[in-house]
Amino acid sequence: MTTTAPSGRRLNTSKAMAEAIAQEMRANPEVFYMGEDVGSYGGIFGSTGGLLEEFGPERIIDTPISETAFIGLGIGAATEGMRPIVELMFVDFMGVCLDQIYNHMAKIHFESGGNVKVPMVLTTAVGGGYSDGAQHSQCLWGTFAHLPGMKIVVPSNPADAKGLMTAAIRDDNPVVYMFHKGVMGLPWMAKNARSIGVVPEGEHVVPIGKAAIVKQGSDVTVVTLSLSVHHALDVAEQLEGEGISVEVLDLRSLVPLDREAILESVGRTGRLVVVDEDYQSFGLSGEVIATVAERGLALKAAPSRVAMPDAPIPYAQVLEYAVLPRHERIEAAIREVMG
Amino acid sequence: MTTTAPSGRRLNTSKAMAEAIAQEMRANPEVFYMGEDVGSYGGIFGSTGGLLEEFGPERIIDTPISETAFIGLGIGAATEGMRPIVELMFVDFMGVCLDQIYNHMAKIHFESGGNVKVPMVLTTAVGGGYSDGAQHSQCLWGTFAHLPGMKIVVPSNPADAKGLMTAAIRDDNPVVYMFHKGVMGLPWMAKNARSIGVVPEGEHVVPIGKAAIVKQGSDVTVVTLSLSVHHALDVAEQLEGEGISVEVLDLRSLVPLDREAILESVGRTGRLVVVDEDYQSFGLSGEVIATVAERGLALKAAPSRVAMPDAPIPYAQVLEYAVLPRHERIEAAIREVMG
Amino acid sequence: MTTVTDAPVPEPTETGVGHQLADEVRLDLYRTMVLARTYELAILREYHADKGPGFDIGKGLIPGEMHLAAGQEPVAAGVCAHLVPGDAVTATHRPHHFAIAHGVDLDKMTAEIFGRETGLGRGRGGHMHLFDPDAHFSCSGIIAEGYPPALGQAFAFKRRGSGNIAVAVTGEGAANQGAFHESLNLAAVWKLPVLFVVEDNEWGISVPRTASTAVPSNADRAAGYGIPGHRVEDNDVDAVYEKAGEFIERARRGEGPALLEVATLRLFGHFEGDAQGYRPELVDVPKLDAIPRYESRLIEAGVLDDALRQEIAEAASERVEAAITFAKDSPLPSADEATKYVFTEEA
């Protein structure tokens, strides 16, 4: 999918995301980016850094704090053939504008019998780990994925951030693009090592709906996504030394969910741990386990999940770190399924 | 839990629900009911029939079409010690007011370290089957159950409707009470036989979080809720004649989810079919299957689910009936797990 | 976002002479209203034809909720008379009169209401979800949530300099929903070419306007967005026509949005099956019907006579019955394809 061979050039995830947007905006005048503080601020999490300078305020557009109005505006513009990218600053704010998202953006194509397309990208920041409390730390991808009619992509690294953004902008369907603050490589937040990485310079497309095996292994499959991929990789690398061979599957997209990749990997390893920073129940972790169970795959151990407990996310660091699906809990779950 | 022995008196579900509300309102002046068309109209689905006459417009209160404002009003009143029951006419409208529900109603108790209680009931109509289209036919209980901090009850019959309403009003936590239009026994909608049934006259409490085995069986467990309970019972009765013994478990509540009841029943039968009128993926059906899988229960066949496909709900009857989890699909799933 | 479009402004449509509209304009308004009414009476007939015994909302060739706009035709006729190809309308759960006045394909719309494969949405949408991309028409069953997408259409028109505008419609009940406020503000700040229309039929289902709305006129709210607002009283189609024309021309000139409220009338229940026990003086409602009143005025003014009236009625009836026949003769969608169109077909 990569037309330029990966060079050594390294970018952080937010710059990789902005680069994809810039390239698509150069190529297609119908693309524009709209949201709160996406202009001179460059996006609270850097999603639009530098874009205002190149494209000006007609295409990189700051909005009032009126999510229902401006997301709806994006929908209407998309139905007229434009290709809006609209930023919901934190996914936690979905509650003030979910109707436009799930009853309109996601349903118009179906309700119109395919006659009206809504080629729109909704970008939004997710995730916790920096004590932002119960209203600014959620992932909620399970919520979005449960509601039909929108694709959901969740990059974990700079190259995928670029490639999935390119694919999302080109997709004729609404795509929700959820970027974890902890993978953006922001200067003002603890960075994980892989939030800066090699990113292809030219056109780079990562197809939506294909998971990636980011580490091969033979004993247990960790199905995960977003920031948790890195925690899983850290643990996998550490356990490798002990002779536990962990495969890490980065879902990259929830809708479509690459069920075949899950089944293929778990079919090989016979063990499954799902690591999910979203709330545990009625969400992604259950869906992944059910996917394996309903195919009747014979497992060597009961599958296990490491997720946010079904509780609001606490502020105090000691409490938040107790609920986040981080290294210790992942390691413990892997050891448990290994028996 | 029933203080009056069940008499022969039969009510439809909407009257049973209104009876519980009336009894609690008589007992506690802090209880009031608020929503769109709950006064002289009596609730679009009959949830408040007759209540205006007894309690007057100060306690049965029609609101403007401002869900964020009046649900938020309920929350504020609850924090001051009142016990509001607030109706969101259709659950499909959650998108205009979800922030108050999931970021406030559900989180205040936690964020306040238990210092502020929100004893509020949010009632809402769910479900399809009468060609009301993609924006008026959803169940969405999976969406609510995924978001922590609120209890979720889903009665399937008149007696439970009364008993769960009583429990919900008395609960010091926010409770979302989701009533399927198809179980209300409305005169203007096709009724299932069990939407009218015996309802205890006096105080009647059904504890929140306890599933009910509504039909015992030994070959396969159907885990279900709400209107689908009746479809499952119909199928179970029919298959009984063929010697397939189906147990039907009515969850009655999603939060807390009675996982022990699921495990106990599936542990006995060794087979599981989940029937869920909500969207299939990332929701209840996956959670139930995952609950069984992660306990490592040995099953005689892979578990199976009969749910709404991941698509907006179509209007035309021929299409809607093709996606609803009704008799034929339930029967086919049971036969499949029976092998 | 604050630059004024330098789009070519479409020629203004013919407006009235002094305070008397031209005869042809008035006849056109009348024709539109009659067509819309004829349509809804036919839908009423078809809707109830097979709901029995009793009334089962899920039964019949047209199942589901049915919100008729009978009585509200002056709003749609007066506004849409000014629209030109490329202009957009986003309507509500009560959309037929606007769809008809805006020229939505009547056959396809009727087929949609009958849930047929030939329908606007191939039977997936239903009467609250009519999408006609040719007419740039859409509607939504969620109160006030049709406003924001209209902004986006207007945004696209402005960007492209097409000179087109978008009309966004709600009821007076919907004007207390957050989306109403956000949309007016955003359209005003960005000077988008939108006409916001509020149909005040005095009721939001069973809740009277006085119990839902803090001010007597939503036009009073326009000042909160620095845009012009106006309220037309008495369901007067001529007055709607005049004011809508002024506001629409203004929007086409790049001067931004405006708000038009019309005091109108819900002739029937909120939806079919609504017994309207909450509504006082129900028997007097039919007397307030704007169509016979307009008819009399046109006859008095010598614009209409009995023969022409008859001709218009027959033409409307023929057109409507043809649409209903088209719908009934159309195939049902295939159950196998119930989940088709969630996403676009891959290339």
Add this chain to the structure above:
Amino acid sequence: MTTVTDAPVPEPTETGVGHQLADEVRLDLYRTMVLARTYELAILREYHADKGPGFDIGKGLIPGEMHLAAGQEPVAAGVCAHLVPGDAVTATHRPHHFAIAHGVDLDKMTAEIFGRETGLGRGRGGHMHLFDPDAHFSCSGIIAEGYPPALGQAFAFKRRGSGNIAVAVTGEGAANQGAFHESLNLAAVWKLPVLFVVEDNEWGISVPRTASTAVPSNADRAAGYGIPGHRVEDNDVDAVYEKAGEFIERARRGEGPALLEVATLRLFGHFEGDAQGYRPELVDVPKLDAIPRYESRLIEAGVLDDALRQEIAEAASERVEAAITFAKDSPLPSADEATKYVFTEEA
């Protein structure tokens, strides 16, 4: 819902003489502002004390976003001076000045900001989620969504005839959110005893008021709800005090809500770490600070002298440092209890 409460109206607090407020009132306003400012400067110090090397938002004894209200003290001081026990305040993501002016327990609030078990929310909430049921104080990190719960508190007060009122606060950016509109309308229709306050600091993060809001004053929006509206210019605490007093008394009398906008100043960035590259004339901002200006006025008026100024400053500092010490000395919550308090303990 339209009956006027026959609650006993609390005694009006002392108001000014003519256009000059009583000295004691002015001194109290000054004291409140100084306490709030002293508090925020101490929080600023503590917040940045351990974020390095560089600036890592998740590090230190006070991790997470930190929105300081320094510069906006006149609003909180002027409004809350009229509040009596039982009155409620719902504040925003920038809540400290209102919390302090309303008498929220400073030790517990500080402990919450430090994430301690002794905090208002036992460390679960954080600085955007301060709940003090004794003071009927709460806040929310979601823009404008603090308005609706205030309605419910006012509703309960009205029902109980307590004569209490609720104050609901937002920024000017938030006034373009749907919840703002819905809340004003509902409070107006039901004549709830609420004072809506808009703090116009000219910025919603990096978006200037002119780019977000279609009208120069949110007070102009009050007419859309049939309620009184007023805008105080120049961050003038005396003027805030006078107008808030009038509106609050009106609400206590059962005459319904009102809207008060105050032109105020955000002295610092939106949150700590915000370099404010978008903000022109950043160097001039400190000169606009209302506290030294008020100080000069009080000194000129002979109400304040250097000794008293010193005394007030020291008292504030002592109080604030005691709270910070309390917080730092308090135990952290136990990791085992991270999910406690999702639901109430069963009886």
